[in-house]
Structure formats: structure tokens, C-alpha cells
Amino acid sequence: MIDWELAISVGTRLAGPGPDISRDEARAVVAELREDAGRSTSLVREYTGLVAAEKTAPLYVVDRPGWIRANTESFDVLLSPMVAKMTEKKGPPTGVSKAVGSRVTGAEVGAVLGFLGGKVLGQFDPFRDPAGRLLLVAPNIVHVERELGANPTDFRLWVCLHEETHRVQFTAVPWMRDHLFGQIERLADQLEPTKLLDDGLRRLVEATRGGPDGQRGSLLDVLGTPEQREIMDHLTGVMSLLEGHADVVMDGVGPSVIPSVAEIRKRFNTRRKGAGPLDRFLRRVLGLDAKMAQYRDGAKFVRGVVDKVGMADFNVVWQDPAHLPSKAEIADPAAWVSRVL
Incomplete structure (x- = not known):
């Protein structure tokens, strides 16, 4: 269904090549990122108390096209339950419908990946068999460190600490991958493709313009039934936990090994708000504003619990x-402590 x-x-063309850098500089960046990722393993273990086997998930230092290709592979896995559900309901596409439809959706996915491909610094992909893979996007890391005026050595280790924390989360907690994929399968079971296609565009236009209540939403806000939104609320709680935990670790470890961590965090938070009007619009429509809230709210939750009961x-x-915390408990750490501890 997707080309x-x-x-x-499309994604590669839209993302662009990245910053100008000599071949020797590029080799040095790749080598430093590999070293920092390896160094981060013990730092994360000592700070969190989570023990994950080393080198269970391979590390790839990639360029923008490499990240885009890796994510089409991940999307193919993640979307497979939904594609199966739609095929069951409507039958497989054939003929002109298949040829044209797959290219339209391919172009749409490529446009999203092209936008993200110029921004993502790193990613842990838990759905890559057998144990996931860690991706560090070298040109984006170089671009952002230059944009922020950050010390390159400090910034690269800081990024690696965040992404290595995600690797530890999934390899030290082996049920996490299957749990998340199970939620995606539940979401697919709730999918009603005819209803989605009939009124999805109308609801999307209303949301991006501002609905009756004046609130604007993302794709996920407007294309879901109440049952789907319930699942999405659970996933929001889980993802807020994962992202907030990684942010707490990178900043908690930072002062002992990254002299400029406080200044990096300050400048990076300003950058996360988005640049111009178009950038902010795309972030909102794609749900990246909600993603930024996951970092912020999840970090508050983790700090709130750790401050109260310890790591x-x-x-x-x-x-x-x-x-796992619910979306409501993310905003109320004491409620999680009361329920679980």
C-alpha cells in the first residue's frame, strides 16, 4: 500500500545533505559518536541502576538518507497490523488503485520523513529484530551543535547519553517492546477504514484551523475514535515516561562529565520551540508539539517520583x-506513587 x-x-530530496563538512571531519565525528555511545553505557547504568547487556543492539552512525531508509523499515513493521486490518475490511488494492495509491502514500510518508530527517539527532528503534538498533544522525548533530554554538565534545556525549538511555530501557526491560507493539495491534483492531476515509479529512481541516472550541490538534487527535484515543492516552503515558526518563538521565549524568551541560540544555530547550511559522505549523500538525510535551512532562514525573522515593x-x-504510569499520572507523580508503591 506504500511505495x-x-x-x-522524496524524503532524501526534502531533507537535504546537511552541513558542509570535510571527509576527514566527518570521519572524526563518526569515531567520536561511536566512542561516546560506548562510554554512555556504564554512565547510564551507574545513574539509573538498570542493567542491560552491552552490545545487544547494534549502533549505526548514519546520514540523513540512512535515517530515512531505516525509518521506512520501522514504519513497515509498525503499520503492518493496520494494513492487515484495512485489507481485511476493504480487500487488497489492485490495478490502477494499487499503482497510484501506493505512490501517493509513498510521497506523503516521504514528505514527513524529509521534514523529520533534517531534525532528528538520534533514535533507538526497538522494532528491529532481534534486539533493536541505535541510530545517531551525524549531520544533524553537527548542524545543531553549530547552531547552538555548543562545545562539540560536550554536545555529542550529551546526545549519546539520551539515546543510550533508550537502548537500556528496552534491553533491560525486555517486555517493553512487545507491550508497545501489542498496543499498536489493539489500535489496529479498532480501525474502521471506511469511517476514517469518509470524514478524516474534514476533521483534520477543522483541527488544523481550530475546531468549535478553538483548540488545534494533530493528526492523532482528530483521526481517532474514543477507543483509539484511550489507547493513545496509554501510549502517551508510556512515551512520556521513556522520553522524560532519558532527559533526566542525560541531565543528571551531565554535570560529572559534561562541563557545559546547563548551557546546552538552556539553548536546546529554546530551539525545541521551533523556528519560523511554517516550522511551528508542521510541528503541530505532525504531533511534534505533543512530542515536546512528552519530554517536559515525563521529566517532571520522573523527577517528582525520584525526589519522593529515590531511584x-x-x-x-x-x-x-x-x-506504567497513565497519562493522568504523568501529571500527578504522587498518584502513581500511591497506586504502585
Whole structure:
């Protein structure tokens, strides 16, 4: 249903090549990122108390096209339950419908990946068999460190600490991957493709303009039934936990090994708000504003619990899916402590 090669081609063209850098400089950046990622493993373990086997998930230092290709592979896995559901309901596409439809969706996915491909610094992909993979996008890291005027050595280690924390989360907590994929399958079970296609565009236009209540939303806000939104609320709680935990770790470890961490965080938070009007619009429509809220709210939750009970008791959150915080508990750490501890 999606022409993935077209998505890669469109995304690569839109993302652009990245900053000007000599071949020797590029080699040095790649080598430093690999070293920093390896160094981060023990730093994350010591700070969090989570023990993950080393080198279980391979590290790839990639350029923008490499990140885009890797994400088409991940999307293919993540969308497979929904594609299967739509095929079951409507039958497989054939003929002209298949040829044209796959290229349209390929171009749309490529446009999204092209926008993100110039911004993402790193990513842990838990759905890559057998144990996931860690991606660091070298040109974007160089671009942002230059934009912020950050010390390159400090900034690269800071980014690696965040992404290595995600690797530890999924490899030290082996049920997390299956739990998230199970939620995606539940979401697919709730999918009603005819209803989605009939009124999805109308609701999307209303949301991006501002609905009756004046609130603007993202794609996820407007294309979901109440049941889907319930699942999305659960996933929002989980993703807020994962992103907030990684932010707390990178800033908590930082002062001992990254002299300029406080200044990096200050400048980086300003950058996260988006640049011009078009950038802010695309961030809102694609749900990136909600993603930024996950970093902020999740970090407040983690700090709130750790300050109250300590890191060891906080780590109970990783013992069982029932211990994961709800979206409401992310905003109320004391409620999670009361329920779980």
C-alpha cells in the first residue's frame, strides 16, 4: 500500500545533505559518536541502576538518507497490523488503485520523513529484530551543535547519553517492546477504514484551523475514535515516561562529565520551540508539539517520583506493564506513587 522506495527518494530530496563538512571531519565525528555511545553505557547504568547487556543492539552512525531508509523499515513493521486490518475490511488494492495509491502514500510518508530527517539527532528503534538498533544522525548533530554554538565534545556525549538511555530501557526491560507493539495491534483492531476515509479529512481541516472550541490538534487527535484515543492516552503515558526518563538521565549524568551541560540544555530547550511559522505549523500538525510535551512532562514525573522515593523505588516502574504510569499520572507523580508503591 506504500511505495517505500518513493518515500525514501522524496524524503532524501526534502531533507537535504546537511552541513558542509570535510571527509576527514566527518570521519572524526563518526569515531567520536561511536566512542561516546560506548562510554554512555556504564554512565547510564551507574545513574539509573538498570542493567542491560552491552552490545545487544547494534549502533549505526548514519546520514540523513540512512535515517530515512531505516525509518521506512520501522514504519513497515509498525503499520503492518493496520494494513492487515484495512485489507481485511476493504480487500487488497489492485490495478490502477494499487499503482497510484501506493505512490501517493509513498510521497506523503516521504514528505514527513524529509521534514523529520533534517531534525532528528538520534533514535533507538526497538522494532528491529532481534534486539533493536541505535541510530545517531551525524549531520544533524553537527548542524545543531553549530547552531547552538555548543562545545562539540560536550554536545555529542550529551546526545549519546539520551539515546543510550533508550537502548537500556528496552534491553533491560525486555517486555517493553512487545507491550508497545501489542498496543499498536489493539489500535489496529479498532480501525474502521471506511469511517476514517469518509470524514478524516474534514476533521483534520477543522483541527488544523481550530475546531468549535478553538483548540488545534494533530493528526492523532482528530483521526481517532474514543477507543483509539484511550489507547493513545496509554501510549502517551508510556512515551512520556521513556522520553522524560532519558532527559533526566542525560541531565543528571551531565554535570560529572559534561562541563557545559546547563548551557546546552538552556539553548536546546529554546530551539525545541521551533523556528519560523511554517516550522511551528508542521510541528503541530505532525504531533511534534505533543512530542515536546512528552519530554517536559515525563521529566517532571520522573523527577517528582525520584525526589519522593529515590531511584531504586522508582525503578519499580520497569517491573511490570501494570506499573506504567497513565497519562493522568504523568501529571500527578504522587498518584502513581500511591497506586504502585
